[in-house]
Amino acid sequence: MKKKKILIEEQMLSFSRRALLIGGLQIGALGLIVKHLYEIQVIDSQKYLSLSDSNRFNFSLIPSSRGSIFDRKGRILATNTGSFDIEIVPEWSRDIQATLYNLTKYISIDEDEIKTILNLAKKQKSFIPITVKSNIDRQTVSRIAVNVPYLPGVSIERNERRIFPQGSLAVHVTGYVGRVSKSEQNKNSPELFLPGFRIGKSGIELQYDIDMRGLPGTKRVEVNSLGKVIKSSIEKDTIKGKNINLSLDIHLQTFALRRLQAGNDKLISINETKAKKVLDKSKSLAWQLKDDRNHINQNHNGDYVLPESGSVVVMDINTGEVVVSVSAPTYDPNKFDPGISTADWQMLSNHPRNPLINKTISGQYPPGSTFKMMVGLAALETGVISSKTKSFCSGHIEIGDMKFHCWHKHGHGAVDLLDAIAQSCDVFFYEIALKTGINNIAKISREFGLGLPTGINLPGEKSGLIPDRKWKLDVKKQVWRPGETIIAGIGQGYVLATPIQLALMTARIANGGKKIKPTLLKSPILQASNANSVKVSEKNLNIIKRAMEKVSLDEFGTGRNFRLGIKGVEMAGKTGTVQVRRISTKERESEEGVIKNEDRIWEWRDHALYVGYAPMDKPRYAISVIVEHGGSGSSKAGPIARDIMEATLTDDPTKFIPKNPIKKPLI
Amino acid sequence: MENLSILRKILKFDWLFIFMIILLVCIGCLSLYSAAGGDWNPWASRHFQRSIIGFSLAFVIAITDIKIIYKYAWFPFIISIILLLILYITSNQGVNRWLDLGAIKIQPSEIAKISIILALARYFHDINIRDYGKVLYSIFALLIAMPIIILTVIQPDLGTAVMQMLIVAVIIFLAGLRIWLLILSLGAFIASMPLIWFNLHDYQKQRILTHLDPSLDSLGAGYHINQSKIALGSGGVFGKGFLHGSQSHLDFLPEKQTDFIFTMIGEEFGLAGTLFVLMIFVLIMLYSTIISFLQSSQFSRLLCSGIVFMLFSYVFVNVGMVSGLLPVVGAPLPLISYGGSSMLTIFISFGIILSASIHRFDKIEIKNY
Structure with a gap:
């Protein structure tokens, strides 16, 4: 125990x-x-506290609304419209591919698009949403909305889409918008990373892009672990982009474009059976023929041809406002957002008549006879001729061992400067050009805006070319030769000008030598009253003006056949026909003579030009017309210019046409 | 002293002990109220009802004579084995820890913990006092516990099985296991580690691996640990305030009403809150340890100290897990986490402690001498 x-x-x-x-x-x-x-x-509390906050809050950007573009009378050229887009956030989609295939039940997404989305998902951060499809109709939106719980990561966003209600009418001025490309992304502008964000890619949309974008707002979003938004509050409001008011008049623009495209051809409605047949025959021809018009062209031989291409500029000679700026052919800017299809892009970029180029500022053409005012003025200024100096035209002139031809095979006979301009005599100008010298011609030309960018508010302007001795030596590494001065005397050879430059030149002649600048913004300020004057004497300038008046009024004037149809109102101007290929001696001397313009292939035909201003006695508008490979200035470009000028003047008659026109005596 | 009336027994209750239990239940209810986003439903009200049932059960056990508990000590053990067997037989592939008994769902492996303690306490009480600490008897004790541990491992519920194993080991040790054997068995345990590793399920391996480096897989298994640490850490010293734990309320915290409730307390009440909860547990364990020292029989002594260790293992594993010190094994925080089975186990345990305290002078007869 x-x-x-x-x-x-x-x-x-x-x-x-x-x-x-x-x-x-x-x-x-x-x-x-x-x-x-x-x-x-x-x-470690601080570290975890910040981690907790970043878990909790997302700052998201609210894109600002892009500014609209209006024409001079407040008609909308570009604006925004609501668009429902389907977006997917890779981070919240367990299997993007499966989700996308599920989505195909509601919207069509092809394999290529899926591939693109998957690639994008791999490349960019997984929380950045990717647009699957833009501009979904309401019915589909509601069908997808119901099924969103079974489509992880998919969301329906209401974005703004850019629309151009005028379609292709002013595309070269307004330009278009598109997605932000990788190289355009900029860390300082985070809104550029938003999937629905669009930026200007050309035209006014590009020129004033920053202003039109506005400033994005920010939203503080509290999210749960699934990324679901619990609460959101606006931290900073968006600032809407600036609206742009253009100097363009879309009605006149439309008229000018259609008139240019029509040329001298007959217009056949596409609803007519014969037109339908033609359009059915060739799809690519149909695309090019139809453009955005309801007509196709039929020439005087009965052949169906492409609409005329080229450029029209109408400018207010006092304010510099460009009222019409046409470049044909055109294209529809609406196709570029959300993205142009490969087929459409191929069509556009391979189109033989270059619709993508704004020919008014980027098309460089030899000015031809429209350059004669500059040569004549330079000759007057340097004093090698006076208004009365006469010269004899035999149809050609031999200088050195070279032979130079006048367009008039048989010659004009004895002519002074006024006749030479009115009738467009070449020989007279060969002679005075040689006497004046290329450097003097160049100096005067530049005073009138040729050879350098006009500074118009559009991106991509070309400067044209006014050659002189220094240019030849610097660029071509060769000495200037007298023969080149002779050719330059009729506006060919190296001389190049853009349609806007030609309009500006004409405007500066018309307004008395005031160095206005062209603008596409509505600005009623009278530039002419403050602008510097060209360094040319008023007297000489008036001689040139009188010569241009004579083109219309003289019985031999190249413009006598297309005078304005308004009573008491006349247009002063100058035609031009520009050779685009060299006519060989053999061809000139053969029995058939020079091959007729219409018989050549399109690319070898002459350019048709016209510059002018109206009303003759109280000038208000300057115009320049170029019809590419259109033939002669007097038969093709002149009538087009007449109709457009008529439309311009009658558009607001009380304002532009003097009530009691004074009939000037014929010179 | 032989037969105390029920009234006298109630008067002998350890009221401080009961007060601390009530405090834990209240903390539990408030935390669950917060976890539901400021709503008594669905968890807090149920938690309260369950704790009332639990208290009743504990009361009945408390006034039950310790001799009766001794008499029926094998009974829960056998019931646990039967339940675990039913679970094993009825379960399909995959993880199955709950047994659906119609009205209630219980987790047999939780109930098994207290069953093992009861069974082993009785076993060590019953062997001859001269045989205490003898190797053969220690191994036999281990064999008794084995069916439950094996049935828990194959559920599979490794976390609970390890806890059961530790409880068994501690009881054997307290019963007087020779030191050399302890060293030997420790060696055997370490040697068996690779064997255990290869028999682990992939998700279990993953848990252990991500425990070692949570950043390995921030949206997978390590995600829970990371988010839990963010919640705890962002609470700081005094917390974000009741109902203001952003991590918890924005669902960044997984299982915030059960295993991760301690994290939520840490986020809303900071270090002050977590230390306060830990302090209550320490006080309960201290109190229970004192009661165990006062026991006059081997059975009640081992019973009380086994329960203390079980309580400790719950708290240590749970807090260790949510703070990233231990792998994510799934252990509730007693009386605070939402869940019936662990609450039942804990209330039975506290009932036993109270009973042992009341009947501490009752001697249970020693057989076989």
């Missing part, structure tokens, strides 16, 4: 020792826990 009691006591003691040991271990373990909690909750 006693032994047992000892045993029990021993056992008790052993238990107590062991229990204390276990207890000690437990205390130690809990101490470890407390130390660990202290580290997390006190020492």
